[in-house]
Amino acid sequence: MSLALSIKDLKKTYKSGTVALQGVDLEVKEGGFYALLGPNGAGKTTIIGTIVGLVNKTSGSVKVFGIDIDKDHDKAKTFIGIVPQEININIFENCLDIVVNQAGYYGIPRRAAIPRAEEVLEALGLFEKRNQPSQNLSGGMKRRLMIARALIHQPKFLILDEPTAGVDVELRRGMWEYLRSINKNGVTILLTTHYLEEAEQLCERASIINKGEIVAEGSIKDLVLGHPSGKLEEVFLELTRK
Amino acid sequence: MNREQLLVAFMTIFRKECIRIFRIWPQTILPSLVTSVLYFLIFGKFLSEKIGLIGDYSYIQFVIPGLVMLGVITSSYMNTAFQFFTQKFFMRSIDELLVSPMPPWVIIAGFVSGGIARGIMVGLGTLLIALLFATPVIKHFWVVFIFIFLTSMASSLAGLVNGVYAKKIDGINIVPTFVITPLVYLGGVFYSISILPPIWQTLSKINPVFYIVDGLRYGFLGVSDVSIGISISVLFVISGIFMGINWYLIRTGLGLKQ
Numbered sequence: 001m002s003l004a005l006s007i008k009d010l011k012k013t014y015k016s017g018t019v020a021l022q023g024v025d026l027e028v029k030e031g032g033f034y035a036l037l038g039p040n041g042a043g044k045t046t047i048i049g050t051i052v053g054l055v056n057k058t059s060g061s062v063k064v065f066g067i068d069i070d071k072d073h074d075k076a077k078t079f080i081g082i083v084p085q086e087i088n089i090n091i092f093e094n095c096l097d098i099v100v101n102q103a104g105y106y107g108i109p110r111r112a113a114i115p116r117a118e119e120v121l122e123a124l125g126l127f128e129k130r131n132q133p134s135q136n137l138s139g140g141m142k143r144r145l146m147i148a149r150a151l152i153h154q155p156k157f158l159i160l161d162e163p164t165a166g167v168d169v170e171l172r173r174g175m176w177e178y179l180r181s182i183n184k185n186g187v188t189i190l191l192t193t194h195y196l197e198e199a200e201q202l203c204e205r206a207s208i209i210n211k212g213e214i215v216a217e218g219s220i221k222d223l224v225l226g227h228p229s230g231k232l233e234e235v236f237l238e239l240t241r242k
Numbered sequence: 243m244n245r246e247q248l249l250v251a252f253m254t255i256f257r258k259e260c261i262r263i264f265r266i267w268p269q270t271i272l273p274s275l276v277t278s279v280l281y282f283l284i285f286g287k288f289l290s291e292k293i294g295l296i297g298d299y300s301y302i303q304f305v306i307p308g309l310v311m312l313g314v315i316t317s318s319y320m321n322t323a324f325q326f327f328t329q330k331f332f333m334r335s336i337d338e339l340l341v342s343p344m345p346p347w348v349i350i351a352g353f354v355s356g357g358i359a360r361g362i363m364v365g366l367g368t369l370l371i372a373l374l375f376a377t378p379v380i381k382h383f384w385v386v387f388i389f390i391f392l393t394s395m396a397s398s399l400a401g402l403v404n405g406v407y408a409k410k411i412d413g414i415n416i417v418p419t420f421v422i423t424p425l426v427y428l429g430g431v432f433y434s435i436s437i438l439p440p441i442w443q444t445l446s447k448i449n450p451v452f453y454i455v456d457g458l459r460y461g462f463l464g465v466s467d468v469s470i471g472i473s474i475s476v477l478f479v480i481s482g483i484f485m486g487i488n489w490y491l492i493r494t495g496l497g498l499k500q
Contacts (some may be wrong), residue, residue, distance in 0.1 A: 014500060046500075055500045066437075074243070074343040082341050083260035104254025107247020107341035149338070196304040 081155030255352025318361035326405030361394025385461030385467030
């Protein structure tokens with residue numbers, strides 16, 4: 001199976017001198033559901049920022065579906081949908097416009113984008129709110145709106161940076177179901193989360209990153225089986241405390 | 243992205259900008275028009291009779307081009323500077339443009355078109371207000387239109403550089419207050435530089451706003467201090483420089499990416 005994401009020896013040092021990534025290697029297979037786990041400040045968001053073009057890497061290579069971002073990042077971006085950690089929606093726009101405008105940025109005309117946006121909003125339980133300003137939405141609804149926005153151009157690779165942070169249990173489970181369904185339909189997903197249960201429920205493979213280095217990689221099953229406790233949380237704590 | 247997709251992306255930003263300008267017109271259009279009314283009242287009505295004729299025209303007819311440009315420059319500049327900065331700093335929604343496959347020039351064109359639209363709206367509004375005080379003379383309609391268009395484009399491009407590069411809200415206010423406003427006031431909005439002593443005439447010719455106001459005055463009154471060709475060239479040079487800076491900033495992510 002081909003690779004959706006291939007990262008080799010990725011390094012990033014910020015202008016402040018902070019070393020965020022110290023040579024990360026990461027591979028996500030096409031169609032996979034992959035977790036990137038790590039404590040705050042481990043480098044997860046820096047990796048994601050580099051893939052989508054919000055962070056300039058210091059060195060290393062990143063390929064998305066075989067396309068080197070140094071050679072043709074614009075082409076690579078057409079495959080990616082991103083749900084950022086921080087809520088970054090225009091609070092003055094209504095939900096439908098936010099999603100339709102996002103389609104426009106990818107060159108999808110409004111006449112095609114509107115029915116598609118309504119479909120995605122319906123699937124995420126936001127259809128009734130489509131004509132309301134996004135500032136009226138609850139935190140969980142805003143997160144779902146960001147997922148709708150990321151999916152409007154039908155990306156082959158969806159990156160979710162803590163998508164369920166601050167979302168209640170019931171809504172979180174609903175989002176899991178939706179993410180499972182789009183993954184079954186062929187969308188590769190890279191997920192970062194602090195809820196280890198979420199990673200166990202959704203992902204086949206995971207990497208654990210600590211202080212800018214990958215400290216463990218493999219199937220979640222193998223990561224857990226290789227530890228006496230048999231719990232992902234214990235594996236995580238042991239590796240990230242070092 | 244192919245040509246049609248690029249056009250859709252451009253129109254998306256432009257449409258969004260126009261909707262915003264109309265939605266919050268008391269913030270985007272009205273203040274410039276209120277300022278114009280005050281200028282027309284003070285300089286045009288109250289002082290015009292004391293000053294008398296300038297060439298063949300009354301003082302109020304003389305200041306109309308300058309006041310139109312005052313509104314066009316400040317509103318176009320602030321539109322791109324403030325809008326880009328707000329989306330970058332407060333909402334972070336600018337990230338959605340940066341993660342999309344849009345090339346930098348489409349982002350620039352989208353924002354600048356919004357600035358041009360606002361500049362033209364304010365320019366036309368100021369002209370309509372001028373009608374309440376005097377009958378504006380328009381000798382060369384196309385020159386007027388071209389100057390308003392090019393000026394709003396140059397101002398929007400300058401404002402965008404400010405919006406992209408500014409790191410704090412202060413950075414958005416400092417340039418208009420300490421750079422744009424002095425340049426506009428000393429650019430011949432209220433006088434012809436021919437009445438100034440030679441040293442001030444020379445200094446005025448370093449000020450790009452002087453060429454803008456002078457060119458527009460030629461469109462209205464048919465008289466100017468320098469050739470209209472020079473004025474148009476100055477606008478193209480300013481636009482080219484700021485276009486290049488914007489392209490560099492967005493391409494490299496300076497002020498935008500980490």
